[in-house]
Amino acid sequence: GQSLEQPSEVTAVEGAIVQINCTYQTSGFYGLSWYQQHDGGAPTFLSYNALDGLEETGRFSSFLSRSDSYGYLLLQELQMKDSASYFCAVRFQTGANNLFFGTGTRLTVIP
Amino acid sequence: DSGVTQTPKHLITATGQRVTLRCSPRSGDLSVYWYQQSLDQGLQFLIQYYNGEERAKGNILERFSAQQFPDLHSELNLSSLELGDSALYFCASSADGGATGTGELFFGEGSRLTVL
Numbered sequence: 001g002q003s004l005e006q007p008s009e010v011t012a013v014e015g016a017i018v019q020i021n022c023t024y025q026t027s028g029f030y031g032l033s034w035y036q037q038h039d040g041g042a043p044t045f046l047s048y049n050a051l052d053g054l055e056e057t058g059r060f061s062s063f064l065s066r067s068d069s070y071g072y073l074l075l076q077e078l079q080m081k082d083s084a085s086y087f088c089a090v091r092f093q094t095g096a097n098n099l100f101f102g103t104g105t106r107l108t109v110i111p
Numbered sequence: 112d113s114g115v116t117q118t119p120k121h122l123i124t125a126t127g128q129r130v131t132l133r134c135s136p137r138s139g140d141l142s143v144y145w146y147q148q149s150l151d152q153g154l155q156f157l158i159q160y161y162n163g164e165e166r167a168k169g170n171i172l173e174r175f176s177a178q179q180f181p182d183l184h185s186e187l188n189l190s191s192l193e194l195g196d197s198a199l200y201f202c203a204s205s206a207d208g209g210a211t212g213t214g215e216l217f218f219g220e221g222s223r224l225t226v227l
Contacts, residue, residue, distance in 0.1 A: 030214065042113060042201065042220050043154065048213035087153065091214045098144055098167045099216055101154040 002026035004088050004102030011108045012078055020073045020105045022088035029090035032064045032071045033099065038084045046073070046086075075107075083109045114138065117202050117219035125227055129190040132222045136183055136204030142166070143185040144216060145177055146201040154201065160185055192226045199223050 004024045012018040022032065031050040035043040049055050049064035049071065061074040075082055085106050089099040114137035124130055136143050145157040156169035160179035171177075174192075179185040189196060200223075203216040 033213065033215070040199075042115075042218040043203075043216075044113070044218070045213070045215045048215070050213075098156050098159045098169065099154075099214070100156065101146075104153045 002100060004090065004100065006086075006088060006102045006105045008103070009106045009108070011110060012075075014078055014080060014109055014111050016078050017074065017076050018078060018107065020075070020086050020107065022071045022073070022102050024069050024071075024088075024090065024102075026090060026092075026100075028093045030093060031091065032062070033089045033091070034060075034062050034073045035087045035089060035101075036084050037087065037104075043087065078109050080109050080111070083107060113217040113219065115202060115204050115217050115219035117200075117222050119222055120220065121223050121225075123225045123227065124192060126192055126194060128192050128226075129188065130192065130224065132187040132189070132200055132202075132224075134185045134187070134202030134204075134219060136185070136202075137217055140204035140206050140217070141183065142205045142207065143179055143183070144203040144205075145171075145185070145187050146203065146218075147198050148201060148221075149195075149198040152198075157187070189224070194226050197224055197226045 033048045034046040037043040047062040059076045064071040085104045087104045088102040116135040118133045141162045144159045146154045157171040159167040177187045199221045201221045203218045
């Protein structure tokens with residue numbers, strides 16, 4: 001079956017750098033996306049990797065390696081407001097556009 | 112504000128009952144998606160509609176059904192409710208139903224369903 005595995009929880013210190021990994025067992029997808037969800041809130045789009053390599057958007061960067069079936073989200077200069085759940089997701093080459101989400105990582109930023 | 116509107120925000124009902132959740136997509140978006148998120152769980156894809164037609168189906172129970180109307184709003188109907196159906200139900204929309212661009216989905220704030 002298809003799966004996107006993420007660590008369930010990560011804790012990091014304010015101002016530090018944290019990496020959230022996403023390993024997958026799937027194929028035939030267009031790209032890897034990352035979404036942020038604060039408790040009780042709506043998921044919001046963070047980044048997208050169509051090709052292998054690093055994409056940078058401000059304090060957030062995302063990486064994809066199809067050969068290693070692996071991606072990650074890198075958050076720099078952590079702020080308290082970054083405490084949230086982070087989901088990787090893929091869009092399969094089926095003609096539809098629905099996202100298949102990973103298991104999610106709850107990030108807690110501590111002072 | 113994503114531009115996607117969901118109603119109601121909260122709903123409490125009893126087992127065996129039926130509820131309808133409503134979603135208005137962003138202006139101009141043709142695709143609507145429904146996702147279920149149980150407590151501390153991930154986002155499970157239920158169903159997608161594109162311009163009124165069903166485009167993709169996920170792990171949607173037979174007790175659940177959905178449709179997209181000509182004005183592009185969508186409704187998710189949940190019937191014969193069970194305790195395990197308690198969850199946050201998200202609607203999302205996107206401009207297209209295919210493979211262009213990032214495929215970014217815009218999510219509403221969700222409808223929290225509690226079945227007692």
